[in-house]
Amino acid sequence: xxxxxPDNTPARTSSATxxxxxxxxxxxxxxxPDGEPGQRQSPLLDGLNPQQLEAVExxxxxxxxIAGAGSGKTSVLTRRIxxxxxxxxxxxxxxxxxxxxxxAAAEMRERVKVLLGEGSEGMWISTFxxxxxxxxxxxxxxxxxxxxxxxxxxxxxxVTLKRIIKSLDADTxxxxxGNAAAKISKLKNELADVDSxxxxxxxxxxxxxxxxxxxxxxxxxxxAANALDFDDLIGETVYLFRAFPRVAATYRRxxxxxxxxxxxxxxxxxxSLVRELTLPVTAELADELEATGVHVRNLREPTGGIxxxxxxxxxxxxxxxxxxxxxxxxxxxxxxxxxxxxxxxxLEQNYRSTQNILSAANAVIGHNFDRKDKKLWSAGGDxxxxxxxxxxxxxxEAQFVADEIETLHGAGMAYRDMAVFxxxxxxxxxxxxxxxxxxxxYRVVGGTKFYERAEIKDALAYLIAVANPDxxxxxxxxxxxxxxxxxxxxxxxxxxxxxxxxxxFREAMRDSASLGLGQKVTGAILQLAGVLDEAALKIDPxxxxxxxxxxxxLTFVLEGSGLLTVLRNSRDPQDEARAENIExxxxxxxxxxxxxxxxxxxxxxxxxxxxxxxxxxxxxxxxVSLMTLHTAKGLxxxxxxxxxxxEGLLPHQMSANEPGxxxxxxxxxxxGITRARxxxxxxxxxxxxxxxxxxxxxxxRYLQEIPAALIDWKQSPGMANSRNxxxxxxxxxxxxxxxxFNSTRSGFSELPPAPKPKTEWANAxxxxxxxxxxxxxxxxxxxxxSFGDGRVNQVTGEGTKRVAHVQFDTAGAKKLLIKIAPxxxx
DNA sequence: TCTGGCTCTATTTTT
DNA sequence: TAGAGCCAGA
Numbered sequence: 001x002x003x004x005x006p007d008n009t010p011a012r013t014s015s016a017t018x019x020x021x022x023x024x025x026x027x028x029x030x031x032x033p034d035g036e037p038g039q040r041q042s043p044l045l046d047g048l049n050p051q052q053l054e055a056v057e058x059x060x061x062x063x064x065x066i067a068g069a070g071s072g073k074t075s076v077l078t079r080r081i082x083x084x085x086x087x088x089x090x091x092x093x094x095x096x097x098x099x100x101x102x103x104a105a106a107e108m109r110e111r112v113k114v115l116l117g118e119g120s121e122g123m124w125i126s127t128f129x130x131x132x133x134x135x136x137x138x139x140x141x142x143x144x145x146x147x148x149x150x151x152x153x154x155x156x157x158x159v160t161l162k163r164i165i166k167s168l169d170a171d172t173x174x175x176x177x178g179n180a181a182a183k184i185s186k187l188k189n190e191l192a193d194v195d196s197x198x199x200x201x202x203x204x205x206x207x208x209x210x211x212x213x214x215x216x217x218x219x220x221x222x223x224a225a226n227a228l229d230f231d232d233l234i235g236e237t238v239y240l241f242r243a244f245p246r247v248a249a250t251y252r253r254x255x256x257x258x259x260x261x262x263x264x265x266x267x268x269x270x271x272s273l274v275r276e277l278t279l280p281v282t283a284e285l286a287d288e289l290e291a292t293g294v295h296v297r298n299l300r301e302p303t304g305g306i307x308x309x310x311x312x313x314x315x316x317x318x319x320x321x322x323x324x325x326x327x328x329x330x331x332x333x334x335x336x337x338x339x340x341x342x343x344x345x346x347l348e349q350n351y352r353s354t355q356n357i358l359s360a361a362n363a364v365i366g367h368n369f370d371r372k373d374k375k376l377w378s379a380g381g382d383x384x385x386x387x388x389x390x391x392x393x394x395x396x397e398a399q400f401v402a403d404e405i406e407t408l409h410g411a412g413m414a415y416r417d418m419a420v421f422x423x424x425x426x427x428x429x430x431x432x433x434x435x436x437x438x439x440x441x442y443r444v445v446g447g448t449k450f451y452e453r454a455e456i457k458d459a460l461a462y463l464i465a466v467a468n469p470d471x472x473x474x475x476x477x478x479x480x481x482x483x484x485x486x487x488x489x490x491x492x493x494x495x496x497x498x499x500x501x502x503x504x505f506r507e508a509m510r511d512s513a514s515l516g517l518g519q520k521v522t523g524a525i526l527q528l529a530g531v532l533d534e535a536a537l538k539i540d541p542x543x544x545x546x547x548x549x550x551x552x553x554l555t556f557v558l559e560g561s562g563l564l565t566v567l568r569n570s571r572d573p574q575d576e577a578r579a580e581n582i583e584x585x586x587x588x589x590x591x592x593x594x595x596x597x598x599x600x601x602x603x604x605x606x607x608x609x610x611x612x613x614x615x616x617x618x619x620x621x622x623x624v625s626l627m628t629l630h631t632a633k634g635l636x637x638x639x640x641x642x643x644x645x646x647e648g649l650l651p652h653q654m655s656a657n658e659p660g661x662x663x664x665x666x667x668x669x670x671x672g673i674t675r676a677r678x679x680x681x682x683x684x685x686x687x688x689x690x691x692x693x694x695x696x697x698x699x700x701r702y703l704q705e706i707p708a709a710l711i712d713w714k715q716s717p718g719m720a721n722s723r724n725x726x727x728x729x730x731x732x733x734x735x736x737x738x739x740x741f742n743s744t745r746s747g748f749s750e751l752p753p754a755p756k757p758k759t760e761w762a763n764a765x766x767x768x769x770x771x772x773x774x775x776x777x778x779x780x781x782x783x784x785x786s787f788g789d790g791r792v793n794q795v796t797g798e799g800t801k802r803v804a805h806v807q808f809d810t811a812g813a814k815k816l817l818i819k820i821a822p823x824x825x826x
Numbered sequence: 827t828c829t830g831g832c833t834c835t836a837t838t839t840t841t
Numbered sequence: 842t843a844g845a846g847c848c849a850g851a
Contacts (some may be wrong), residue, residue: 631840653838664839
């Protein structure tokens with residue numbers, strides 16, 4: 001989270017730095033007089049197994065660590081860094097470590113610090129995106145940007161594309177902001193730009209021609225706004241290095257050890273970046289660097305050049321879950337070919353989970369063909385069985401999860417050691433409803449992020465407009481926020497005026513008096529332009545008394561615009577929460593100032609743009625964490641609840657048509673399973689409400705892949721479908737876990753105790769209850785296997801989705817899907 | 827210019 | 842279901 005730590009510029013760090021500083025020449029240095037691997041009593045090497053030890057100590061141009069889930073790779077990576085520093089083979093400034101999230105980066109930095117104490121400052125440990133922003137801001141001029149360029153997130157991209165599509169009437173060709181953004185992103189991840197794409201495009205296809213025009217305008221708009229999108233951050237850095245060998249040489253010289261975590265999730269652009277950074281520096285360029293005062297002498301080979309940096313990558317193809325974002329596991333499978341002389345180390349021993357959990361994981365992932373066989377094993381014993389539960393619906397499932405969480409908590413497990421995973425964010429609704437009711441303390445990680453809230457984006461747009469006056473998107477966003485009477489007509493007028501006079505939108509605002517608008521509107525525009533101009537003065541280094549910090553600036557624009565005041569005085573009750581959010585933002589800027597006294601507005605905006613879902617995880621929070629399976633990668637919990645293990649959800653139906661989709665979904669399931677240390681719960685629901693409709697769900701195919709003996713079904717799919725098995729958890733809630741457990745137990749004895757997987761599943765599918773075209777009308781009396789008797793109030797929906805609204809005599813009002821509910825007419 | 831009400835439609839994962 | 846777009850009326 002700190003892209004701003006005191007940073008050694010290449011020129012400053014270069015004052016020394018031979019690869020080996022101590023003259024021992026054995027690469028071990030004074031810390032290791034005997035030179036015998038494994039003999040030294042260094043806390044660095046404590047408790048490592050032979051493979052881990054080798055991964056820490058190996059020295060060579062390239063190292064590939066294939067690290068299964070839970071095999072201690074973070075530990076290996078941090079110790080490898082610490083070892084390089086401790087033996088004085090490298091200075092901190094020569095290390096570049098790339099992690100997947102800012103949180104992982106912060107953790108790694110912290111762990112290196114613990115291992116070494118002070119003396120680890122100056123390393124670059126950050127995400128791909130953060131590192132690239134840092135390089136691009138520094139080298140902005142070469143890249144043809146201003147160093148205060150804006151970073152567009154996916155929402156910004158979509159807004160921009162929406163305008164382009166509208167102006168081109170491209171929706172008639174089937175383009176939406178979403179699909180155009182996806183296509184552009186995909187191309188950028190392959191390092192294609194408009195021109196290279198257009199060269200190979202089929203220009204007789206009007207849709208293709210239209211796409212090229214969209215892509216071209218999008219590129220132009222970003223350029224004009226001095227903005228880059230997420231994908232540009234990587235791509236532009238690669239282009240920069242390729243176009244400016246001098247710039248590239250600076251970073252190639254600087255970073256001597258490059259380490260990349262989660263390498264299986266890198267895309268082509270990221271791969272290319274790593275390649276660029278690890279290339280050697282030619283003798284001529286080394287001469288050039290030296291001529292400008294950069295010290296290179298100690299790094300030079302006899303030929304006069306500087307060898308490429310050593311590269312360590314850690315990854316596991318089985319955990320590749322970002323193919324949809326361009327991740328390419330070939331980066332791992334072809335690593336040895338790309339980097340000849342690579343040493344490969346395999347870490348298979350798992351230190352996280354029980355053997356039962358690992359056996360389930362191995363069995364599941366074994367169904368993916370086209371993978372190198374790898375078996376995780378644990379020395380920690382079998383542990384508890386995996387618990388399975390088939391719920392009647394999503395709320396019932398949530399109730400099961402809540403009950404089990406309370407049981408675990410009652411047995412002494414802390415809430416923060418438990419997590420609930422799901423495939424789609426929409427699934428949080430039922431979970432949250434039940435958790436609130438059951439008073440389970442929880443936190444949704446990711447989801448609608450703080451910085452994505454409209455009012456926060458509004459406030460930030462003010463700051464962005466100050467930092468980057470060319471950012472038309474930010475200006476348009478705040479033009480009428482809060483309401484100033486500047487409508488779409490005026491906005492369009494300003495845009496046309498700017499275009500006609502070859503000036504920026506911001507300049508058009510300053511010049512709005514010559515647009516011939518009404519006096520009130522003109523006054524409003526000028527007022528806004530004035531506030532922004534004044535704010536810009538305040539962060540100018542030449543500002544009398546020194547420039548103001550971020551929180552002072554934010555306070556200034558909030559007051560100048562009236563944004564906060566309007567929300568506070570609003571009658572809309574939601575505006576109160578919005579005002580509080582903005583106040584929270586102000587508090588955050590104060591924290592930021594305190595933690596980063598030397599950082600400015602642009603640094604703050606960068607940090608905000610690049611937060612990842614997992615970054616706002618608070619380990620000390622004392623709450624259960626709810627998150628998507630994607631967010632869960634890299635994390636671990638004592639107890640994991642994997643919910644919604646149903647066909648259509650996991651695997652998600654959207655993945656069905658994608659090449660490699662079901663296999664990637666299986667890896668996602670595998671990632672989820674392997675997050676659990678002690679306890680794993682797999683749950684599904686027979687029906688799930690989606691878009692206001694109730695849909696029948698089938699158990700996920702992946703469940704059959706787990707050996708039956710590993711799962712203890714509290715309620716199996718077959719049981720849930722049988723008449724006496726259907727229990728509403730919500731109904732049994734008052735009896736607590738015991739009641740629910742016993743009642744399912746009694747049903748249990750009537751079924752085969754250890755169902756054979758295949759037949760069990762065949763049954764589960766054929767046994768789905770089917771009432772066919774059972775006719776029900778308002779006034780009919782029905783009997784439900786667990787709710788008892790009741791009266792039908794009305795019937796809604798059609799065909800298989802007909803729903804009976806029933807008032808039960810004792811169980812209250814329920815909505816039942818007629819096709820499958822365990823009911824009969826009486 | 828703004829608001830309210832109506833209809834329509836699209837529903838995955840994310841730096 | 843909910844969010845967005847559209848239209849009519851103030």
